[in-house]
Amino acid sequence: MIRNLLTIALRRVKRQRSLTLLHILGLSIGLMSCIFVWLYSNEELSFDQFHEQGDRIYRINQTFIWGDDDALFGSTGPAVMGALWREVPEFESMTRVHTPGNFLISHSNALGEQQVFEEEHLLAVDSNFLEIFTFPLLQGNPKTALINPKSIVLTASMAQKYFGNENALGKQLELGEQPNKQSYLITGVAADVPANSHIQFDFLLSMSSFPRVKKSADSWMWTTFVTFGLLREDADPDVVAQKVAAVPGKYLEAFLQKYRGISYEEFLASGEEWNLYIQPFLDTHLRSTHVYSRLNEVSDINTLYILWLIAGLILTLSMINFVNLSTAKATTRAKEVGIRKVIGSARKQLIAQFLVESFIYVVGAVIVSLFLVEFLLPAFNGITEKSISITQLFSPDFILVLFVLTLVIGLLSGLYPAFYLSSFRPALVLKGKNMQGLGGTRTRNTLVAAQFAISIAMITCTLIVRDQVEFWKNADLGFDRENKIIIEHAERLGTSVEAYENMLLQHPLVERVSHSSDTPPMIFDFDNFVRNGEEQRNISVNYLTSDEHFLEVYGLSLMMGRNFSREFTETHHIIVNESLTKSFGFDTPEDALNQPITYNEVDYKIIGIVRDFNSNLSDQIYPTAIFDASAPIFRDPSTELTVSLVRDLTADETMDLLSDFESNWNLIQSSAPFDYTFMDQEFLQFFKETIRFSHILKALASLAIFIACLGLIGLVAFVIEKRNKEIGIRKVLGASVTNIWILLSGNFGRLLLIGFVIATPLSWYLMAQWLESFPMRTTISVFTLVASGVLMLLIAVITMSFQTLKASRMNPVDYLKEE
Template sequence: MIRNYLKTGWRNIIKNKGTYSLNIIGLALGIASVIMIMLYVLDELSYDRFNEKADRMVRVVFKAEVNGEQMKEAVVMAPVAQILKNDLPEVTKATRLAKSYNNRLEYNGTYHGQSDLGYVDPNFFQVFTLPIINGNKNTPLDKPNSVVISESLADNIFGKNDPIGKTITVTNRDEQLYVTGVMKDIPKNSHFYFDLLVSTLGYEQAQKTSWMESDFFTYLVLKEDAEIAQVEAKLPAITKKNMGPQMMEAIGMSYEEFQKDNDIGLFLQPLTDIHLHSDFFDATTLEQGGDIKYVYIFSAIAVFMLVIACINFMNLTTASASKRSKEVGIRKVLGSNKNQLIYQFLAEAFISTIIAAVLAIVLFALSIPLFNQLAGKTIEFTTILNPVYLLSLFGLIFIITVLAGSYPAFYLSSFNPLNALKSKFSGNGKGSGIRSGLVVFQFVISAGLILATLVVREQMNYIQNKDLGYEKDQLLVIKDTYLLENNEDNFIQEIENDPRVASVTHSAFVPAGESDNEVGGTFQNGEFLRRMYFYNVDENYIPTMGMDLLQGRNFSKEFGDESDKVIINEKAAEILGFGKDAIGKTFQRDTNEGLKDITIIGVIKNFNWKSLHQEIEPLILKKNPYGGIILRSKTADMSGIIETLDTRWNQYNPREALNYSVLDESFKHTYLKERKMGTILSIFAILTIIVACLGLFGLVTFTAEQRFKEIGIRKVLGSSATQIVALLSKDFLKLVAVSFLIAFPLSFYLMNRWLQDFAYRITIQWYLFVMAAVITLGIAFLTIGIKSFKAASANPIKSLKTE
């Protein structure tokens, strides 16, 4: 019987290939979208779950609000791990990780470039599930300077030779590391990635007892029955006990006094929340991280795409009921019962879904490279061959069959056989009302996505064109110039002599992209005020960056040593209480030698030196150039300058490539996640409206067929093609217009929520709604108009001669 249903269903699909082609294409786009987004979402949700104890692991983080400064850091103080392990019975293990920068490796006199290196406690491999495949698998880090390296690094440095017992040199620190183990490469769905993990035994920073310096990522393993909230409730007392005495010594204020006007403390973050739920500053994170909002957005898009495709199936199938009415009548007269007819129509839906699924897999394979580029993933086609994913795909096919096929099956099987044989079916009434509602739903999603895409584009344009307080165009950043050692000054001199270069500044501090960061405590009259960021610059920094000096003067070689002089931004002048009268005023900075008086010689206009997600913060410029170069080009074409710089760099340091970035591109990269979201939204907005228009095209086709004779009569009586097109279009365009009443308020609410993530943002203007409406109506009218014009241009004699 099942075989007969499938055979008959296939014949009906072939017979009505026009209708089913639209159904299959729509379903294929929906299924392909679901597959792609499902793999993306599963990948995002899988971060750090490879760890066997992941559900019991937490990271200790630091949050505070001090005199208006919002402090959110993923690193905490060196002694925190051991103290929490000792004081909290719920903690079974505690371990630390510290990231090291600019690590240059050498083995047997051969240079092997820079690699990611982290210092970890000896028990690190007992906490994280990172399999050691060679060497000491139990206690690989129980001696100072012992190191476990990744499988990839081992292959790169040692090839087929056994690396165990060999010595790697970190040349920039003259540090000898002894290889005790080789681990499998850290999975890509980890919130950290390192090629070398070095023991903290012998690492000076790890021995500190200060609760006033944050350097370590700290992780705890809790007992199985431990509640995170209950453990976290004990942290304030531990913080007060250990930080209080040191706070009095450091800032001259007791912990109780400090907490009256401020809020400071440690908190726990579940390990599996780190990737998607972190809001820490980039300088204190190990990865850029994802965003749970985008997981929700893309999941919703996948569901909507699938629902829209299923709606198309229902609409087109029920709209073609007039063609199937005689078939239903004959089947019922010949003895078919309602259940048999339902099974028959479900069989057709099943076959259509199977074909659509095969086509979807082809579309998935073709679109993987583009999607990986946009989403920053490495999804492979073979991923879908995982038995779990294949089973999920079959489950999806079943759901679609039931979802898309049930209503048409019950609807068509309910026809009265006598009326069906007499073709007394017009497609109007209750069925028509349901189809209209489904069309409105489709275009609610389509119009909403179009409006969302326009809002994202507008915000990105605003960011790109906003006055940042500096001129980001034609700036080239040369990184890590300290690698040139004694030749650094010669390299800078050669750049200054290049006629294509307008100006050069010696600094590793840039307002976009990767930058050095220095934070210091500031005091007034010996009393702690708050932490502020410091930029180490030279006298050419302000003119090269195109910043505005509002008061006072710039640094100058004419004044000799200016280590006790600073230039501040307007925000710092406001917080220090100097307002517009800051020149000559002094305050103190906390240094290794104690509090040091510094004098303000200039005030610069506020500039956005962090992401536009954040408000402008106080900034202090001090004269202490090192580590990098920023040059302003006289020409927009920097390729020639970069080529010259590369040649000169290789003369001084042939071992390492020139590391550079164009500041404007670094600025754009800061908002790469938002730009990618905008692009993906655009693609899915296009796909949803394509699928919706496929259904609209089919509905117009059947409407034109049902009104075939009416159109012929109207043409004979003098109606023009334009009038007939308007006649067939108006009802559908009304439905599209009605969808705006639902789509626009909903999309406005959601996009306004998204914009709240930006401290500097647009206001959603009325013209964006008009643009979204025009685009949606235009595409819908084009879809309707093509078929309507064809129907209106048909010879009326053909429609009337059968009467």
């Protein structure tokens, strides 16, 4: 019997090639979408799972002490680890990761040539780092490799880069620049860090190599240390969390008294907080959108939920199409059903026949979807910026999931058509009368309305994500970020910075040049400033150093006072923004002019006040201070040059300009590489995850729309098949092509409107929740909601028009010849 069912089903599939193509194409696209989302989710969920003790590792987070932001900080001061180690015995071990920034690394190759590279992925770690985290060493002892000062562990790819096939262990690398260049001994070679690791590095430096770490061992405010604790196996995380939370109250008193001159109670009374929290390390990648991460970018688990919801909706669209296309061709199978019932076929045999056909289509769709995935995987990796391999599809878990999915889709897609087609009564069918069976019209209209709702929701979500990205691109941040090139590490030019700036200004495409310690909106240096008086005020301020051209280059508006000038000695002068004057309690900005502000026990006179600008893409404007480059403040010595161009350049002009910049650089500093970035590109790096999500959503929405078009083909085919005799009669009576088109499309508008009414509030609610996670966010426009429905309407009209116009032009004789 099974053989007979398969033979009949295969003949049927082969005979109706166009229907087979539509069935398999629709289902394969739905399956392909699910497979791609599975691959992406599997990659995201696999982050950090390779650490043998990963389930016992916890990161220490703290209150964001540098402002009023509700988010947490994923890093702490160097003193936090010692305090926790003394107060929380449940920690079996603790370690810190410090981010010292970029380094120049130099090395003489086998030919005696000096090679210099600027390396970004360097971390300073405590000596037990490799005992807590599973980063296996190919060479060296993980227990001793990072104990001694000036010890360095590099990855296998870096060992190949610097030493080729030679054994790197025991050799030397020189880090830094003259006069502070130092030799480091290679004490280990680690396997390359997996892409699915939150902690990424090419080099590990021993923490003892940095004297400032020991000097600042009591600091809670130098928050560049990511602190991790390994819990004992019998430890209760909830108990540990309570003990960790109690630590600041015990240790901050002495620190605040020493460095801020206030007690812990006074600190709390001022409305500020300083709390510590523990977070499972395995949650850092997908559940840290509320935590400022220092080591790597993070993703959002909600993004995976949304993608799975979308993949499920696309697969639902595919199955709806299958049902519609199957029932739309009911007339062509009605006589077959009638004859088979007359000669003795039971209804269960017919249901089995139709289910076998359904499974053949689904199996064919599975095979086609796998080929599509393999063909489109490079494009998918490009969109998601992943390196997913097709070999992941051969895992036992995926094969099991695919098998179960095939069974479920085959049943869900095939049951209704099977029961519907097998319900025809042979006496009526053989007289030429069609049967609706099981309320066919109502069920089909419900499915089509659901299809419209899903498609409109997909379009709406895509447009809202696009609106958010465009909002970021066009947001008024209070400064000019157009047509700017940032030249990194200008401090390497030494005393020749000004000479280099003059070289740049000679170029006709260069309008202005400025040097500064940071550039907006990437200013993240916070520290405490004090206003002395009857009521002393101590607030956290975002600060930078710059020259006299900075305000002009970035278009910062000077409200009052003056800019820095070479006519004055600006060592103890400062320019502030409006928010700083308000935070320090000045009634008006004018009252702040020429008043002293204390930083590091040195008074700086406010000589100018600029309008507020967004210094670091927060949802609030932080108090910001601008020092002259000559100010005696302790900070990272790095300097950035901002080159403002006269206009937007072509690609060729840009390359020629950068070539000139590099040539001028090499005339002054040939031992250090020329490094640059474009401000607009660096700006968009802040929104990299959302832009990537936008690209994924756009691709999935396009697939959903394509499947929706297939569904409309099924709907129109059914309407034409059901009303073909009516079309013929109307044409005989003089109906025009337009009349016939309206007749065939009449029910469509009502179903689309129902779908729009269902989709709009749901998509609005979901996307409003999604937007809440962004400090800078757009509002959902009514125009966007309406545009989604209009776009779906246009797509539907175009899709339907081919079939309806073709039907309206048919010869009525072809419809009425059986009457």
